[in-house]
Amino acid sequence: MALRIIQTRFLPSRIRPFSSLNIPALEPSNEAESISKMLLHHHNPFHAMEASLQLHGITLTPHLLHQTLLRLKHSSKIALALFNYSKSLPSSPLTPTSYHLLIDLVAKVRQFDLAWQLIIEMDQHNLLPTPTTFLILIRRLITAGLTRQAIRAFDDIEGFSQIKTSNEDFCYLLDTLCKYGFVKVATEVFNKKKHGFLPDTKMYTILIYGWCKIGRIDMGEKFLNDMVGRGIEPNVVTYNVLLNGVCRRASLHPEGRFERTIRNVEKVFDEMRERGIEPDVTSFSIVLHVYSRAHKPELSLDKLRLMKEKGISPSVATYTSVIKCLCSCGRLEDAEKLLEEMGRNGVSLCAATYNCFFKEYRGRKDVDGALKLYKKMKEEGLCMPSIHTYNILVGMFLKLNRMEIVKGLWDDMSEYGEGPDLDSYTMLIHGLCEKQKWRQACQFFVEMIERGFLPRKVTFETLYRGLIQSDMLRTWRRLKKKLDEESITFASEFQNYHLKPYRR
Template identity: 25%
Template sequence: MYYLVSSGRRVISQIAVANYFKCFSTLYSLSSLDSSQFGGSFGEENVGLRENSDLAILLARISPGSSEDEVFQSLLSDPACDAMQLNHSLVGRLLHCFKDDWKLALGAFRWAESRPGYKPLPAFYDKLVDILGKTKKMDKMCALVEEMRENHIVTLSTIGKVMRRFAGAGDWKGAVRIFDELGDYGFEKNTESMNLLLDTLCKENRVQQAREIFLELKSHIPPNANTFNIFIHGWCKANSVDEAHWTIQEMRGHGFRPCVISYSTIIQSYCNQSDFNKVYELLDEMQAQGCQPNVVTFTTIMCSLAKFEKFEEALQISDRMKMVGCKPDTVFYNALIHTLGRAHQLKEAEYVFKVGMQINGVKPNTSSYNSMIAMFCHHRQEQTALEYLREMEISPYCKPDVQSYSPLLKLCFRDGKTDNLLPKLLDSMVNKHHLSLDLATYSLLIHGLCRSNKCEWAYKILEEMIAKEITPRYKTYSLLLEEIKQKNMFDAANRIEELMKKMKSS
């Protein structure tokens, strides 16, 4: 890593900044790899090392901001890429690296697809459908689905992704149109596909439209218990708990018994309203109906009590859970650790993580470690948080994600460690774990650097963000513009003002 020294402070160079924020830069060195993660035999170890080396080569050949055709041609014309033997693991990891950049993902996929002797998994097409839909490239998404239809690899999972992306883009009628065209893809309009549409609409706050469609379809497509659970969730999401209760009655009228999902969804709604008297009433009703609450029910209640700072009551949920013979899982333990952390019971949280989970045979996941890291960062215990990060890096069960680093990045800004710890963390994120930064992380960095009087660095990050087609928030533009004007960075100020005008006009 290269640094420029100015006025007694180390300022990161432009080259280093660019490297920080490229998922496409060199992966961690082969010498740092733990061979055990690739299996015990020498042959398996070599396969893992070769795959990481191949991935590093591919990422190094792809420049941020390239078009899909430029990516395709760059990989196609490169002798090192041409010599590779592609496998599903390598292609899957490549797509994961570009999950936030549709151009790079599409270009890399087209190259992989063109390789002699390699045929991508249908799941990779689905992944690309999702990437295109998430970035609202609907025409390209539909073109890819049409190509999949011609090759007979469209599944109901594909259909579900397309419906969700249309609804998520505000075009709920587009989702309905896909349902109407199911026959073109070789699928029937039946209970399963109807539920897929209803679920999509309800999750996108279109429960009223979903209800109207259901009333039209139910005469020739019979509902099942899941149909009503979808509506219970939809009404609760729309804060219409009374409608959810009526749906339970309707469910019984069709001969279906409300299950733990039905009740737990309404409990979640009462939890959101902080109406815990209703929560406990519904718990009693469940048990009276012979429907035992499950670990999800108890986890929901504990999280909600902690959210409203009812820590003592939240910790008692664990005892109530034991009384009904419900076993904890990883998610419950993560919630318990979080609750203990917020209640300032750090030793108890560590005991749960190191002893309680092990006794019950529950393996920690990334969220478990993230909870521990966030807890110690909140209490400004930087070294302990970093120890948990290092432990996660060598864990056989999970690896760090972007959220693992977020509390550590915040701690850097809070404690003024932008010259030493911050560059190391960013290097670990991008070069060691090749994580793609998201909108929240970019915003955190830009805001933190502005407040740390490092607006030059913040501006470079903004440019990287825009190159990846991640649109900054208006507040981010405003904050950076104010700082840049104070440094007399006129060209940068003009560019930001133009971007802000475009955002307002759109």
């Protein structure tokens, strides 16, 4: 997790992060909170007219609609019902941004046919799709591994939007491909289309990152030499990407391998200085992550002190790497001191930093420590738990069979709008199956489907086998009927589960 924070500082995805694709950010809104909670608690996915009954008397403005859709990010079916209701209003609040939000929501649960229908519908309602519209869809297609469809969607941008794709749009395509490990596809696209764009430092940095991400440092260095040969100057971001590649997949044990990695790091630092590029806070954070992985708490603390002596202020990623190292080595008191230092230095705390402590508490099965820190997070309001925080805690208390705490965490997760997501449901259902709590597992399985999440096949099969072996054939039939109904009313994906009746 610490490395993920480090990456957000310098990776090329910062060129055009998803949050800047004309997508509004979540803002405080009592009205949006009330509407989303009302729909989540009372909406029946089989009654499309229910939304209009519940929202009677409420004036939906574009801003209110957008904020409500953002709060329904884990409930695509309810979001779709609200969207369709908005279309029926005399003064429709729908804008291109409304479509963008819904396209992202439905594409997130792999409803790609519906996403394309929405794009075509935009065109029909004189709300011309823009490159942003397609980039949102492209991101979700690549996430699902549908790279060829994503490239075809990129090629369709100019035909639909009548706007020429820019260098920034092309960078976004390459970066998303690389981010999800499709660097060979990204390189192929770059070589094929680069003559229509102007290759620059950003493009090359993206590709260097992609090759380093899959452990091909040699290819990363090749692209670095290629860009220098073309007269394109690398910058500190380019070198940080290469530095991250040298460090991220290196095996650090036995001791000789750790020392070799540090020597390679120093070589990159030397080359940077030869080009007049000074290592920055991100450069040091990457090295600190290596010390953390190698469980070198003293070296981590020494490097942190060196940074401060050089006048480089540690970032949240820097502190998180050191705290992670201290926690994994059992030095919780030292980690807590650093946490206090972050607050004194005005460094914004993040959930990933707290997650280091929660993982250590999980390993120790320390219920009191985990609950005390969780309570402190909520009460002090310095940092809200993330979905990953909740998943760590739910998994921990599931294994400890503390179901009353699991229920409280699950309710909090829903209340704060952090989830649950697909991973949350999967973990909870599998945990309940292990404890043979079949009825509760079925209840959450149905809830998962109604909220628009497609269960993983292993989840369905685990529940199926457990019900049959526990002689709960009637429950299994009701569950299968529910699944069949969903495949008719919402999507055809559920029909991919071809499970024949169990035979003893």
